[in-house]
Amino acid sequence: MKKILAAAVVNALMCSTALAVEVTYASGITGDGVRVFQELVKPWEEETGNKAVLVPMPSSTTDQFGQYRLWLAAGNKDIDLYQTDVIWAPQLADHFVDLSEVATDIAEQNFPSIIESQTVDGKLVALPLFTDAPALFYRKDLLEKHGEDVPETWEELTETAKRIQDAERAEGNKELWGYVWQANAYEGLTCNALELIKSYGGGQIVEPDGSISVNNEKAAAALNLAATWPGNISPEGVLAYKEEEARGVWQTGKAVFMRNWPYAYHLGNGEDSEVAGKFSVAPLPSGEKGGSSAATLGGWNVAVSKYSERQEAAISLATYLAGPEAQKRRALLASNLPTLEALYDDAEIAEQQPIIPQWKEVFMQAVPRPSAPTKSAYNEVSSKFWNAVHNTLSGKATAEENLEILELDLEEMKGSGW
Structure with a gap:
């Protein structure tokens, strides 16, 4: 048995x-x-x-x-x-x-x-x-130390990041940067640049009705401001940063501000983080005082x-x-x-x-990316956009010049059918 x-x-x-x-x-x-x-x-x-x-x-x-x-x-x-x-x-x-x-x-x-x-x-x-x-991560300890408020506009972020960066470096904190973000030529740059342009009132690259809106003065102003960041308030290497590279600089305590997604909040408060308990988050800045923030969905x-x-x-x-x-x-x-x-x-x-x-x-x-109006062509549209933005950030041409070329490329694509 x-x-x-x-x-x-x-x-x-x-x-x-x-x-x-x-x-x-x-x-x-x-x-x-x-x-x-x-x-x-x-x-x-x-x-x-x-x-x-x-x-x-x-x-x-x-x-x-x-x-x-x-x-x-x-x-x-x-x-x-x-x-x-x-x-x-x-x-x-x-x-x-x-x-x-x-x-x-x-x-x-x-x-x-x-x-x-x-x-x-x-x-x-x-x-x-x-x-x-995404949101704006900020070092609340450094803002408090230097008597600064959380910036509400991108111009204020540029100025605040520079002031704190320079003051800290004068005190011996030589490796501190003002702002880290994702400026590599990939989908993440589409997200970063879309947020800037939209918050300036410059549209969504391609609007829900299919119209191409990216070549305008407000979009150019937003990108020309961002082009002043590498080597100024951001390291030159930011042009190769994705999410993890930005988080690496931030989490080792070497940045005042960071643009990133929610996952970085949990990790930033981990036991191995130099900034645990020292930071908070806020909506991304707007293009002008009293304007609207834009965060890529x-x-x-x-x-x-x-x-x-x-x-x-x-x-x-x-x-x-x-x-x-x-x-x-x-x-x-x-x-x-x-x-x-x-x-x-x-x-x-x-x-x-x-x-x-x-x-x-x-x-x-x-704010959504324009995947709905561009359908199967979205990835090519996004690729052309992020390359135009990267060329602007790299100083290869002005935003006005790059956006004019981008508009022509997108019109040609649309004419062939999205």
Whole structure:
């Protein structure tokens, strides 16, 4: 009898193992993203017996998109789920499973605009995981020391950053810079420059109705101001900075101000941070006193590949990660902004991550990139824009000259059909 029972147990374990599914999840990794992912999927793995395997991608969204597009065009069966940027839905929709029916409850709990951004031709092609909007990080200890206020305009930021930088260097703090941000030639520069231009009243590059608006005096004024920053209040190397390079300078205590996303708040208060407890955040500056701030709408979603041979398990993981339990865990672990409206009133989140309810103001002022009017051409439009901006920042021509050339390029693209 004992042998029979032992054999039955072994058989049951073998059957259980055979039924377990291993799903692959491709995602860009920024900061401590690997640890956060592992913590997030634990409850799902324990509940289902399945395994979630992370396929780490570069943190650059430009590099991620290029690799995703290659895999999907080839009908790659090895990747089951893709973590996608908010702007990619129109370009990759044909490769993803429609999640409308399986995620009805989740969709109803989300901010409507976020669900709309992931819906293409009536199909919900990705589920929101967290939203994003950048803010101005500032050293409250240094502002207090030098009797400065949080700048409300970009001109004030330029002046305040320079005054504190010069005063600190005179006292021996030779490595301090006034402002670090993302000025490399990639999607992050599109975000930074869009915020500047929009806050100056210079439009959104391409407007919702498809009109090309980028070549105007206000847009040029915003970019010409930014061109004064490298080598002045920002290191020359900022022209090669992405999010992590900026955070590295900031977190070692070598910057007064930083433009970055919410993930940097959690890490900036970590045990290994030189600025823990010394900083706060505010909405990004405006173009003029009393004007409006503009923060690029970001955010990440999860999509299920239609080429996956493990779609049932993949959909299970996607709906779990997009649901209330996982979104709350992510907010507590990584200070990521939930897409579920109710979580902004969650007492535990407010206590452990007080920045999240405060960030709602930043998020509500967010401006979308022009992916909707440009559709499948968005990445080429963005590439031409960030290159024009980078040329301006590098001193290769004035903003007026670069924006005039950009307008001609975009008109030609539009004439050929977005």
